[in-house]
Amino acid sequence: MLTPPRQLTELVRLLQERGYIFAADPQPLTEALRHTEGNAEAKLCRRAEMIDSDRKLHDSLGRVQSLFAWLLLAATLFWLVSGFAGTATLMQQSGLNFFFVLAGVLGVHTLMLLLWLGSVLLPRFKPHGLFANPALWIRGKDPVNQAILRLYSDEWGKPATRWLIGRTSHRLWLSALTGMLAAVVLLLAVRQYTFNWESTILSDAVFVQAVQALGWLPAQLGFPVPDAEAVLNSRLNNDLAASRQWGGLLIGSIVCYGLLPRFAAWLACHILSRRSMSTLPLEKPYYQQIIQQWQQRVVDADNQSETVAAAPQISLSNAPKWAVMLDAEWVDKTWFQHVLGQEWLDKGTAAGRDAVAALKADLQANPAQLLIGVRARSMPDRGILRQLTALAEAAQGGAVVQLLAEKNVSDGLEDYLNQWHAALAERRLPWLDPPRVSQRERLGQEAVKQE
Incomplete structure (x- = not known):
């Protein structure tokens, strides 16, 4: 997306092209900036700031950005509470099937993360979802709000917007995973759980190997994990002696296979969204006319x-x-x-x-x-x-x-x-x-x- 100064400059362009009457006359301000220092973009941003002398346009953009920030905060809190409540519901019983709980906590998350990775590899990507339609959260029929809607609609249609949407999505998932982790740690700290596993068609060796593979990374980070004997003793049995190891593996799995990959994805989107910040479209006739006006030589310029x-x-x-x-x-x-x-x-x-x-x-x-x-x-x-x-x-x-x-x-x-x-x-x-x-x-x- 555009930075705030560039947003204001683009908003001034859209309004002036529609014949909007500003608080300050653009023409003398354009002339006054002819001999000032700086590149064309810096002077255009300065010109827009001076045209918006009553800060009406700045405040309108600020209200839209504030609205988006409040919506994002509300969504973040909702996902946090939902993750906590869902995990607490999943762990109501004292005897838990470990793989069932693990699938309930990380199953949908892993699937959505893989789908996001697949979308990144697509050659063409069009933003979608609630926030992909600015008309849903930018209201008002006055010229300023209509121009802001046009501004955001143009920005939302650019391919680089995928990183902003990805960053928002990863933030929500991080919030949900944090709620899940908080629920697991709290319930394991105040209640006594036992873990078991069962299968009709898979052998004991398959589950021993699966637990060893699953527990390798958490073990490297210091989380306790069940050994082969604990895995065998837990089949169809609630082995109280191995409960701490199974609990450590559950916490370690949420951290290693939930929070860390999702945080890495969020960080990648954050960096790429910063690098792909939009610049002013100086090639547009509106800007070219102003730049040419500044570049014209004036006789006896003083x-x-x-x-x-x-x-x-x-x-x-x-x-x-x-x-x-x-x-x-x-x-x-x-x-x-x-x-x-x-x-x-x-x-x-x-x-x-x-x-x-x-x-x-x-x-x-x-x-x-x-x-x-x-x-x-x-x-x-x-x-x-x-x-x-x-x-x-x-x-x-x-x-x-x-x-x-x-x-x-x-x-x-x-x-x-x-x-x-x-x-x-x-x-x-x-x-x-x-x-x-x-x-x-x-x-x-x-x-x-x-x-």
Whole structure:
């Protein structure tokens, strides 16, 4: 599967291809990352993180991953309890047929392990089972959840997913075997059991050889195992003297032929799933268009970045980045985060002449580039424009005006924006439109071009 940063990047791609409106406008962020260090994949992941400035996409992916983790934990506990309860039921009687108990504990496990080994050797493998259908555990009809469903469906269809499914399956079996082992050890510790064996068509020699072969590996690990005499004495008899050896062989068999092979299979799947981590599909046209945009040479390149419909041109300097909200506090406390791909220092709100004068003096003493937040639905009157001009002149690293608008308010906003554009252009102050407004405008232009 994809790593979390790559998942977020792919989710942004799927949503942007579907015309989704993000919290931050992708276009100026793409331009801002043109001259940053790093390879294409690292810059794409950084771009996705900045586009998700309100962390809505990150939180949605986190909820899905958390849901899967809780489902896996619940399944693990269920298999643990089931293994314990099943083994305890199997050992209700004080006189036990050793091979019957051994087959009940390890029979299905061994068969399923062999089937898994067979599936690994198949040239083609398609994921199957409950977790192989993301639609069963990803709910919601909103665009984000639908894109996450598409993301997981695409990943689940890749051949490398077999290792993730195998790792999950082995984890559940390890849980069940742990429950079985705990039940066997507990019951052998608090109850007195005797073991016997019986057969109609097999001779004593066959069972002696079978026990010797079965007990070789547990004996190497220090588990007590019955000798030939104990095996012969236990046929149709509950030999109390050999009970400890038979119990040791049962515990050793669960460890050697159950837990150890299953853990080895889990470890192999874990390593292979790590090695087969998916990378970003950079060959897709979406990524190629962005990479080509970054690779284009810019005349007189000087860390400049311009946004759609922005005039005059926005220039990013090397000065420290400050952000201030003009006139009154904005409802979104993080309005300045990742604007133009920069980390802005929050300087609070400049409300009134005294606050503007104090900020102006601070800017004159400390060279900085200033991001000024302004309500788009307020009239650009002389007082506001005078304060904007004063702060822009004091900002030695330059100034950018960020026009802000509420998410669900659009009536009459275009008229306000046109007035702001005219007033700011007259004073040669660069601006950024509200992210959602600029994205809607760009999507509308693209729709007109396609028609």
